Amino acid sequence: MPLGGCLLVPVFGAINERLMKWYSVLVGFATAALTLALISAANGQEIGALYWIPGIDATFGLQLTGVGMYVAAIAGCIGSLAVLYSIRYMEDLEKEYPPTRYYFLTLLFIGSMIALALADSFLVLYVFWEIIGFCSFALIAYEYKRAKARQAGTKAFIVTRFGDIGLLVGVAVLWSAMRNLGAEDPFSIRATIQAAVAGQIPYHLLAIAGAGFLAGAVGKSAQFPLHVWLPDAMEAPTTISALIHAATLVNAGIYLCVRTLPMFAAISWWLPALAWIGAISALLAALLALVEKDLKRVLAFSTISQLGYMMAAVGAASVFASQFHLMNHAIFKALLFLCAGSVIHATHTRNMYDMGGLKRSMPVTHLAFLIGTMALAGIPLFNGFWSKDAIFEALSASGQIGPLVLLIITALLTAVYSWRMYWLTFQAEPRTEADAHESPWQMTVPLGLLAAGTLFSWLHVGAYSTNLGKLLSHHVVPVVELGELWHHTFASPLILVGLAVVAIFVWLGVQWGRRGAPVPEGPQMWADLVTDTKGFFDWVWGFWVVLMRAVASVLSLFQTGDLNYNSLWLAIGFIAVLLMFLGWG
Amino acid sequence: MEVLLSIAILSGAALLVYLVGRLSRSRTLTGFIAFLALLGSGSSVYQVWQTLEEGMSVGWPASYAQTRLQAYLSGNYLGVFLAATALLLSLLVVIYSMRYMHRRNIGKFYALLLLMTAGIVGVGFAGDLFTLYVLFEAMSISSFVLVAFEREEWEPVEAGVKYLVLSTVGSLLALLGIGVVYSWTGTLDLAALPSLLESHAGSSQLMAVVALMVIGFGVKAAIVPMHTWLPDAHSAAPSGISAMLSGIVIQAGLITMLKALIALGTVNFGMLLVALSLVTMLVGNLIALRQSDLKRMLAYSSVAQMGYILMGMGLALGFPMAAGFSGMRGALYHILNHAIMKGGAFLCAGAFLWVLGTRDMRKLSGIGRKFPIVGICFLFFALALAGTPPFNGWFSKVLIAKAGADVGGWGTFMVVMLVLNSVISLFYYLDALNTIVFGPVPEDRPRTLKPLPFLVVLPIVTLAILTLLLGVLPDIGLVIVDPAAEYVASLIGGGM
Amino acid sequence: MSGYAAGGVALVIIGLYATITRTNLLQIIIGLEIMARGVSLVFILGGAQSGTLAAAQAVVVTTILIEAVTVAIALSLVVAAYQHNKSLSITALRRLKG
Known part of the structure; x- marks a missing residue:
């Protein structure tokens, strides 16, 4: 639906710019409504299996699954809010960059994500997986006249593609295996899961595919050690950041892991690997977020961190905990990003040390941001709290103590950095001369809706967990009722101790935020260095790129341009081929 | 017959285009003739396809199997595929060159382009090693001239010289391999060779022959380390020709190699x-x-x-x-x-x-x-x-x-x-x-x-x-x- | 018989050696020609061995024709190269590299 919609964007753009924008919003909301309708209408039928590539028995199979439809619904709803928000937010940029491209790509992005979530074919999934990768490249580099934006887009694309090596290999291996089994549609996810659970796919093939899918998910969901692209992606317009980090791109990795969980759960190292990768990413990103000064990049690090939670939850084989957190995170992170956008719109800076005191001039934004912060920090009664708690529970139930400890430390750090961020931005004395003022309604309405979502989304946990388990034959999704959740959480006295500790850390964060910019320049320099390189991982990957280019320059020395050498290479090639033959017999 | 026609139309039209080019120098006219020739060739390739679909064999000459050494073309799906791809690209390059190229020598340009395309089409349909080689050379030789087409510049000339020398060395090595095979079996028929060569299976001489083919045709297919001519030639040639070279000529080289290697079948x-x-x-x-x-x-x-x-x-x-x-x-x-x-x-x-x-x-x-x-x-x-x-x-x-x-x-x-x-x-x-x-x-x-x-x-x-x-x-x-x-x-x- | 074959192969190797070591364009082209002659020799031998000498002659004549065309083009390129560089050495043809 939005896929079709996006094709019409340029048409409308040619007619009238204003019309095109509102058309995009309309498509966005229609999509949202449609995806929400899917949830209630879930009946497990394939919706539209077209013969796509009969030559390889591939169908364009779509199937509603509990997990998929929520991911789709999140993409649709938050995407449509982001589109509405864009109308005013993007006005500044429109003079330089015609907006047709923006709305086209955004709708394509949302549409592809929905298609990815509903796909019942690994091939379709792979195609849309790459399309959202391309869209993210194009959108991050939206302001292409800035070299930094171009670089960030390129980096995002290349790093995620690097992870996709694994995904493609996995798809090919599974295709080959299913083909040998004589499957009717060798790409069907359902059929593949069935075959895997029944033990029809050899273990070593499954292990290769599992490793490959894991690599793909790590790249897309910006997990350690492929997290380096995400903070740089903050060069994108803020609405795009909200889309990427909350609604679409990064969720794809988590979704992939959840969807294929029953397949790979049998591989001995797969679940622990997920748990550890998630936990390490969470901790690393939280540490980096502590000392970051750029508002959007703090949010970026916190995204990596929260995705780490979800990854770890999948590693604990808990579909519910990871997906519950995915939904909650999508809502509150979109809220935070859109607030940040509103702030940046008003102050024209992204450096938190130059903000402060915005509480008075931007009351609506302030309130919304406060709610988002509470949820991020895991303050009770906000949605982030419930899902994090569920993740802890799942991890301890599965007996993975190492990741659990890391995640608990991360939770405390989260409290610190999120309050520091809030305090630096909204409280204290104004540190900017810019005449900050509240944003127009097209921007505040989405904020209000998302804030409401943040406050109340956990209330429908019962329906959520029920629907989540629907139509998934091999996933184990227990139904969690609201009362049960409440009871579970507050039953143990430990929770009070835990909350007290969190409160202490919140206080720490506030104190830190109150101090504003560090007085001596030295520490800040170090902090910038660490955060700019994402914990030095830019250097790790940069080293390989430099090495690759060095090898390239050595190789190009062999292209001497001398005719004699060309002939000599030919002779050497002949001898080499001959030797290889004689060697291999 | 259709197989021969698909090549003959192109070669004949090459002659015609050259003559017309001498007379009129009109890019549109010469280009149009080339365009028609490609369409004509395409229609006979289509007929070959139809005949194959009906399950009949098609080739030229059809009843020539008496002597042991024979030169013939045979219609097959691989050839249809290669011809279709080549004709499609060539058609677009012809249109492109109508305005892209200079008016001067335009007849020569289109004539060579058509000959090159004829060579590619022929490579796919060749039924024996020698025909394969001849048509491969027809393709190569036209491409030498096309690479160095703008010889007022130094760059195409340099690239052309390098391309010519390396490519000729390569094809001569391949021809040497063909000659050795011929001296063993007395035939060059691609279909008959695998069974005749079974007695040589695993011998080091046969391996040497395979190596000759890999290297010889590998030059055209730009397999490292025989790729050294490619970056020079492809960047110096007129852009339409670069598109042809990169798009189909080197692949035709690879298919030539594939056909030759399949005929030598016994080595892994x-x-x-x-x-x-x-x-x-x-x-x-x-x-x-x-x-x-x-x-x-x-x-x-x-x-x-x-x-x-x-x-x-x-x-x-x-x-x-x-x-x-x-x-x-x-x-x-x-x-x-x-x-x-x-x-x-x-x-x-x-x-x-x-x-x-x-x-x-x-x-x-x-x-x-x-x-x-x-x-x-x-x-x-x-x-x-x-x-x-x-x-x-x-x-x-x-x-x-x-x-x-x-x-x-x-x-x-x-x-x-x-x-x-x-x-x-x-x-x-x-x-x-x-x-x-x-x-x-x-x-x-x-x-x-x-x-x-x-x-x-x-x-x-x-x-x-x-x-x-x-x-x-x-x-x-x-x-x-x-x-x-x-x-x-x-x-x-x-x-x- | 195998002496002829060895002679043919030797000619090919000599020709190849010339293209690798000579820096004069004309000498390189002569190298190509030597290679072609070696190949022709192998074909004639093949014809004699398998009793299809007439057919082998046809093949050889065709290869000679192809060689003639190639060499004609090569020489025209050499002339063009000489006009550009005032030299027949391939050291003047090393600008395209890397």
């Missing part, structure tokens, strides 16, 4: 080809990283893409039971895709060259925004070459990856290397996009540039549409790829 050279393909794609991609000349970068990327194709073929030949069909399918589909996307990319580069007179990417910065249609098309081609859906390159890569997975074990590792290579290629394609389409416009560029002629833009747009179409609906390509892959798989005794 699959592993060797896979090893060579690995080196080829790595070297091509890595050196491409360093290029600032757009056409040279595309040329190196062709080397890398040949590596992908070769990998599919190598897997198919090495493991006919497991991957015979799937490997060939991937390789042949990639040939089709590559003809479209690389041909298109070279035509775009040519359009930029035509406007600004430079191929240096830094000087081309931002040109894609000045000509948005060509710019967007270039974006399509670059992303397709890097294997991004929904543009066509992804599908053939998935097919080749499937072949590797079918082989299993180290075949899977080969797939990892393949995809890793396509990530490396992303580096330079995105670089190119970031400069040419998104880069800042240099200060010293004139405000008004001459507009691109419609006939230059038309083929580019056509190819861009094909790129998107084959990416979204890959089944269209499978219609002509699958019979060819089945044909080859049956020759090498492979399963489905």
Whole structure:
């Protein structure tokens, strides 16, 4: 639906710019409504299996699954809010960059994500997986006249593609295996899961595919050690950041892991690997977020961190905990990003040390941001709290103590950095001369809706967990009722101790935020260095790129341009081929 | 008869175009004649296809099997596939060149282009090793002249000399191999050879012959380390010719090699080809990283893409039971895709060259925004070459990856290397996009540039549409790829 | 018989050696010609061995024809190169590299 919609964007753009924008919003909301309708209408039928590539028995199979439809619904709803928000937010940029491209790509992005979530074919999934990768490249580099934006887009694309090596290999291996089994549609996810659970796919093939899918998910969901692209992606317009980090791109990795969980759960190292990768990413990103000064990049690090939670939850084989957190995170992170956008719109800076005191001039934004912060920090009664708690529970139930400890430390750090961020931005004395003022309604309405979502989304946990388990034959999704959740959480006295500790850390964060910019320049320099390189991982990957280019320059020395050498290479090639033959017999 | 006709029409028209070109010098007229000739040839190729579909054999001369040494053509699906791809690309290049080329010598240009196309079509249909060689040479010789077509410049001349010498050395080595085979068996019939050579199976002489073929035809197919002529020739040639060279000529070289190797059937050279393909794609991609000349970068990327194709073929030949069909399918589909996307990319580069007179990417910065249609098309081609859906390159890569997975074990590792290579290629394609389409416009560029002629833009747009179409609906390509892959798989005794 | 074959192969190797070591364009082209003669020799031998000498002659004549065309083009390129560089040495043809 939005896929079709996006094709019409340029048409409308040619007619009238204003019309095109509102058309995009309309498509966005229609999509949202449609995806929400899917949830209630879930009946497990394939919706539209077209013969796509009969030559390889591939169908364009779509199937509603509990997990998929929520991911789709999140993409649709938050995407449509982001589109509405864009109308005013993007006005500044429109003079330089015609907006047709923006709305086209955004709708394509949302549409592809929905298609990815509903796909019942690994091939379709792979195609849309790459399309959202391309869209993210194009959108991050939206302001292409800035070299930094171009670089960030390129980096995002290349790093995620690097992870996709694994995904493609996995798809090919599974295709080959299913083909040998004589499957009717060798790409069907359902059929593949069935075959895997029944033990029809050899273990070593499954292990290769599992490793490959894991690599793909790590790249897309910006997990350690492929997290380096995400903070740089903050060069994108803020609405795009909200889309990427909350609604679409990064969720794809988590979704992939959840969807294929029953397949790979049998591989001995797969679940622990997920748990550890998630936990390490969470901790690393939280540490980096502590000392970051750029508002959007703090949010970026916190995204990596929260995705780490979800990854770890999948590693604990808990579909519910990871997906519950995915939904909650999508809502509150979109809220935070859109607030940040509103702030940046008003102050024209992204450096938190130059903000402060915005509480008075931007009351609506302030309130919304406060709610988002509470949820991020895991303050009770906000949605982030419930899902994090569920993740802890799942991890301890599965007996993975190492990741659990890391995640608990991360939770405390989260409290610190999120309050520091809030305090630096909204409280204290104004540190900017810019005449900050509240944003127009097209921007505040989405904020209000998302804030409401943040406050109340956990209330429908019962329906959520029920629907989540629907139509998934091999996933184990227990139904969690609201009362049960409440009871579970507050039953143990430990929770009070835990909350007290969190409160202490919140206080720490506030104190830190109150101090504003560090007085001596030295520490800040170090902090910038660490955060700019994402914990030095830019250097790790940069080293390989430099090495690759060095090898390239050595190789190009062999292209001497001398005719004699060309002939000599030919002779050497002949001898080499001959030797290889004689060697291999 | 139709088989001969498809080649004869082109050769005859080449003569006609040359004469007309001497008389009128009209680019439209000569181009139109060439266009008609290609269409005529296409229709006879279509008839060959129809005859094959009916299950009848088609060839020329049909009843010539009395003497032991015979020269003949035989219709087959592989030939139909190659001819269709070549004619499609050639058709678009003809249209493109109507405005792109200078008026002077236009008759000669089209004549040579048609001869080259005739050679490619013939290579696919050749029924014995010597015919194969002769038509291969017809293709090569016309391409030497075309590369050095603008001989007032130093660059095409230098590239032409290098190309000619290396290519001739290569084809002579291959011919030596053919001669040795002939002295053993007294026949060169591709279909009869495998059984006659069984007595030589495993002998080191036969291995030497195979090595001669691999190296000899490998020069044309730009397999590393015989690729050294390619970046020079492809970047110096007129852009339409670059598109032909990269898009179909080197692939025709590879198919020539494939046909010769299948005839020598008893040696297992699959592993060797896979090893060579690995080196080829790595070297091509890595050196491409360093290029600032757009056409040279595309040329190196062709080397890398040949590596992908070769990998599919190598897997198919090495493991006919497991991957015979799937490997060939991937390789042949990639040939089709590559003809479209690389041909298109070279035509775009040519359009930029035509406007600004430079191929240096830094000087081309931002040109894609000045000509948005060509710019967007270039974006399509670059992303397709890097294997991004929904543009066509992804599908053939998935097919080749499937072949590797079918082989299993180290075949899977080969797939990892393949995809890793396509990530490396992303580096330079995105670089190119970031400069040419998104880069800042240099200060010293004139405000008004001459507009691109419609006939230059038309083929580019056509190819861009094909790129998107084959990416979204890959089944269209499978219609002509699958019979060819089945044909080859049956020759090498492979399963489905 | 095998002496002829060895002679043919030797000619090919000599020709190849010339293309690798000579820096004069004309000498390189002569190298190509030597290779072609070696190949012709092998074909004639093959014809004699298999009793299809007439057919072998046809093949050889065709290869000679192809060689003639190739050399004609090569020489025309050499002339063009000489006009550009005022030299027949391939050291003047090393600008395209890297």
